[in-house]
Amino acid sequence: MRFTIFQDSRQGDRDGNEDRVGYSFSREVLLMVVADGMGGHHGGEVAAEIAVNEIQRQFQQEARNRLRRPQDFLVTTINAAHRAIVSHAVANNLLECPRTTCVACIVQGGVAYWAHAGDSRLYLLRGGRLLAQTSDHSRVQQMIDSGAITPEMAATHPDRNKIYSCLGGVVPPIIAVGGEHALEVGDTVVLSTDGFWAQIPPTLIASLLKKQDVVGLLPGLLTEAHRRAGGESDNLSVVAMTWEAQDDPRYADTQSMDGEFTTSSNSNTMELGRAMPHEDVTDEEIERAIAEIQDAIKRVPR
Helix, strand or coil: CEEEEEEEEECCCCCCCCEEEEEEECCCEEEEEEEEECCCCCCHHHHHHHHHHHHHHHHHHHCCCCCCCHHHHHHHHHHHHHHHHHHHHHHCCCCCCCCEEEEEEEEECCEEEEEEECCCEEEEEECCEEEEECCCCEHHHHHHHHCCCCHHHHCCCCCCCCECCCECCCCCCCCEEEEEEECCCCCEEEEECHHHHCCCCHHHHHHHCCCCCHHHHHHHHHHHHHHHCCCCCCCEEEEEEEECCCCCCCCEEHHHHCCCCEEEECCCCCEECCCCCCCCCCHHHHHHHHHHHHHHHCCCCC
């Protein structure tokens, strides 16, 4: 497989970071996962970390070659992460089980598969437009679907934080799967928490990706999402992958890995995700990205 990948998780204006992100890949399969610990429940960061670690652990057990049923794997592992969180609460005599949302994606054989619980999102972007996305398990999304409110009204609706599916809850999570999506060269898959997607519309990301790759673009977009929140930014986390020409030697080629895994995830500290094939993004590159984003924002409606 050949792709470019980026991840980052930032604290925003919160006292701590309850988001967790990660990716892992073998010769033939890539996993990306994002979890957003629910701040209204004690230990949200613990739930998010358990979820990411458990999904990556099971991936490394089962994906040394190819997954037989990627969609079934996603549902099974998300449910396993839910049970691991509940087991943690029982083992530690917690009065309330920590909770987290989760979105995960598998890329195998040039096809993307995904599943989610809660309001952590996935976008599939192609040619400057949004091709597919997850649908939030939230009260405001239900109201949008019924026509009661518009997407613009949802951003400030008093029920915007009411989620009806999560890991660690009293009942098992409702897990939605996204079908099978064959990838074309240049397609980008973006997974993010609401601290990012609530401020940055997918149309803006798709438009800017026509000029910059994920490694050059996303640091500036994370900074812009923080700025737009006006001092009330939630944690902001993103994992994004662009599918490259499979015969282009410039990009990550997992065929040479002999079944071994490469894994990256964040813990309690903010971390600039690994980017391939580029070096870590410099401050000057970030500033240039922000300048271009600010110029584009004047032309692209929010």
